[in-house]
Amino acid sequence: MKTKKRVLPAVVAAILSAASFGAQATPFSNVVVFGDSLSDAGYFRPTLAALGFPAAQMGRFSTNPDPVWSELISQYYGFQGRPSNAGGSIYAQGGARVTLSPGVSTPPGMPERPVSTQITEYLTSHGGTADPNALYGVWAGSNDFFVNFSQLLAGQITSAQLQTNMLAVAGTEVQQVGRLYGAGAKYVLVFGGFDGAMTPGNLGLPADTRSAITQLTAGYNTTLWNGLLSSGLRATPVDLFSLFNEIRANPAAYGFANITGVACGQFPGAPSTSSFFCLQGVNTTATLANTFMFADATGHLTAASHRIVAQFAESLIEGPYNYSMLAEAPLRTRQLHVMGIADGLANGRNAEVGRFTAFAGGGAGEFDVDESPGSAKASHRSDALTVGVTVRASESVTLGAAYGQVRNRGSFGVDMGDYKTREHSYSLFASLNAGRFYASGVGTISNISYDDIHRNIQLGALTRQATANTSGSNGSVFLNAGYDFSLGPFLVGPVVSATWQDVEVSGFEEAGAGSANLRLSTQKRKSQVWSGGLRASCEWEGWTPWIRFTADKETENDPRLVTASPMSIPTGNQYDVPAYLGDSSYTTFSAGVRGWLAKNVALGVSYYMVSGRSGSSEQGASAVVSFKF
Numbered sequence: 026m027k028t029k030k031r032v033l034p035a036v037v038a039a040i041l042s043a044a045s046f047g048a049q050a051t052p053f054s055n056v057v058v059f060g061d062s063l064s065d066a067g068y069f070r071p072t073l074a075a076l077g078f079p080a081a082q083m084g085r086f087s088t089n090p091d092p093v094w095s096e097l098i099s100q101y102y103g104f105q106g107r108p109s110n111a112g113g114s115i116y117a118q119g120g121a122r123v124t125l126s127p128g129v130s131t132p133p134g135m136p137e138r139p140v141s142t143q144i145t146e147y148l149t150s151h152g153g154t155a156d157p158n159a160l161y162g163v164w165a166g167s168n169d170f171f172v173n174f175s176q177l178l179a180g181q182i183t184s185a186q187l188q189t190n191m192l193a194v195a196g197t198e199v200q201q202v203g204r205l206y207g208a209g210a211k212y213v214l215v216f217g218g219f220d221g222a223m224t225p226g227n228l229g230l231p232a233d234t235r236s237a238i239t240q241l242t243a244g245y246n247t248t249l250w251n252g253l254l255s256s257g258l259r260a261t262p263v264d265l266f267s268l269f270n271e272i273r274a275n276p277a278a279y280g281f282a283n284i285t286g287v288a289c290g291q292f293p294g295a296p297s298t299s300s301f302f303c304l305q306g307v308n309t310t311a312t313l314a315n316t317f318m319f320a321d322a323t324g325h326l327t328a329a330s331h332r333i334v335a336q337f338a339e340s341l342i343e344g345p346y347n348y349s350m351l352a353e354a355p356l357r358t359r360q361l362h363v364m365g366i367a368d369g370l371a372n373g374r375n376a377e378v379g380r381f382t383a384f385a386g387g388g389a390g391e392f393d394v395d396e397s398p399g400s401a402k403a404s405h406r407s408d409a410l411t412v413g414v415t416v417r418a419s420e421s422v423t424l425g426a427a428y429g430q431v432r433n434r435g436s437f438g439v440d441m442g443d444y445k446t447r448e449h450s451y452s453l454f455a456s457l458n459a460g461r462f463y464a465s466g467v468g469t470i471s472n473i474s475y476d477d478i479h480r481n482i483q484l485g486a487l488t489r490q491a492t493a494n495t496s497g498s499n500g501s502v503f504l505n506a507g508y509d510f511s512l513g514p515f516l517v518g519p520v521v522s523a524t525w526q527d528v529e530v531s532g533f534e535e536a537g538a539g540s541a542n543l544r545l546s547t548q549k550r551k552s553q554v555w556s557g558g559l560r561a562s563c564e565w566e567g568w569t570p571w572i573r574f575t576a577d578k579e580t581e582n583d584p585r586l587v588t589a590s591p592m593s594i595p596t597g598n599q600y601d602v603p604a605y606l607g608d609s610s611y612t613t614f615s616a617g618v619r620g621w622l623a624k625n626v627a628l629g630v631s632y633y634m635v636s637g638r639s640g641s642s643e644q645g646a647s648a649v650v651s652f653k654f
Contacts, residue, residue: 056102088309141201153208195245267593293307364631429452461516544589
């Protein structure tokens with residue numbers, strides 16, 4: 026009795042101390058953007074205010090007051106998205122070039138801040154380091170093209186010099202991206218330019234000139250992608266060139282009524298028709314902002330175009346993040362298989378020595394991840410079938426083998442996509458009972474087929490669907506041990522367990538989504554969970570009801586990356602996205618009942634529920650029937 030008094034409080038204290046629950050973080054700690062007017066969130070508002078314009082509503086080179094892509098993606102990940110001179114992290118400034126000054130049409134009194142200076146400002150304000158958990162964006166080069174093209178038209182440089190200068194600009198942009206990585210950045214969106222020949226101001230140029238602009242834009246992008254690749258910079262390439270060409274081929278599908286005209290007229294008292302002086306209700310309308318592609322002749326985008334740019338960039342992150350669930354789900358479905366074996370093994374231990382017991386059962390489980398900034402709600406529903414055989418090898422040892430099949434239906438959130446899996450598992454297991462001590466182990470290997478993978482990408486009015494199929498595997502070992510103390514009619518005692526799993530999902534390529542198609546690399550997900558807690562049971566008219574409570578610790582919970590590559594980019598640039606990462610500490614409650622329905626027929630029913638994982642929920646149940654023969 027003294028032993029029980031010492032052991033049980035110690036176990037309870039260990040459980041309570043281990044059950045510390047963390048919070049699931051959003052995918053990124055911040056969104057930081059560098060660039061020119063295509064990303065400017067209102068850097069020149071002080072100038073507008075000084076000139077008497079309604080600066081609070083204006084300041085973007087778009088169909089104000091709607092946000093530009095840099096604001097939209099910031100908001101998507103849970104941040105406000107303000108310009109850097111208003112306390113925000115969008116450093117982009119209209120007119121900025123990559124490294125050179127002067128820029129294009131910078132208002133008097135405002136500083137000249139090429140992208141290189143913007144990055145210097147950010148790094149200086151952060152002690153020379155770049156937050157490794159932030160998402161960065163770099164979109165530049167348009168103003169360098171504008172300056173050089175103007176020089177070409179003025180006869181100051183030749184076509185060959187124009188090409189040489191612009192390819193050199195692409196190289197300097199790579200260097201600026203390299204500065205971010207050198208300072209610690211891990212996740213950087215780098216935007217390629219869309220075809221400059223599409224802009225309303227260039228539509229009237231001779232055909233050969235427009236063709237040269239198209240070729241130069243493509244060359245700039247290729248130099249940019251190759252430069253990132255050769256420098257070992259795993260930036261996320263945003264291929265707007267391909268995307269905008271697809272929109273040009275079928276604008277109505279994306280919600281555009283006009284991709285050649287301009288949405289903005291002359292603002293009263295403004296010195297130009299630039300979208301910088303554009304405000305809905307004054308010199309444009311909400312209808313034009315949402316159905317025109319361009320805000321002005323120089324190629325600034327409307328609210329509708331900015332939404333598509335943001336959605337496209339987000340899809341490059343969302344896709345790999347959602348696909349990280351393909352490696353996470355098998356960790357959860359294995360619980361149903363092991364639970365079915367546990368019931369079959371427990372019933373088999375009650376057979377006579379040398380007797381075989383066959384068992385069959387089914388179960389169902391669910392694993393859900395809540396929606397959070399930058400990630401949609403994910404849900405997983407599993408159905409499990411397990412059949413096996415045991416043999417009572419001796420008074421204390423029972424051996425067995427089992428086959429299991431689990432079907433899983435996963436969803437990436439409302440209208441975000443889904444997938445199905447079928448997992449075939451093969452297990453060997455054994456148990457040892459020596460007085461009040463008990464132990465068991467299950468080793469399992471499985472192959473997994475991932476069928477009907479669908480990923481939906483919203484681009485304006487159009488929803489593209491990428492499809493794919495792949496395969497995978499999971500190898501696992503489950504060990505369990507405990508000791509029962511007698512408390513009247515009850516058996517109560519400590520229980521410990523450990524689970525190792527090694528999941529691999531083969532790489533695959535998407536089809537059907539055009540420039541949004543991704544190539545995913547092989548994923549690996551290792552798990553090692555240690556558990557400790559209490560188990561209680563009793564005997565009641567031939568039945569054994571039981572409950573179990575454990576505090577669990579995942580020790581293989583380091584951040585994991587999913588690697589992808591846009592299939593529209595022939596250089597094959599790869600980039601990394603943080604995978605789903607759940608809390609490492611949680612608790613599991615399980616309960617069940619086992620007993621004999623007849624002389625040779627037994628039944629086991631079990632239920633489990635995982636708690637304490639912030640932002641997720643998990644539970645499941647199974648029933649197993651055993652037959653002695």
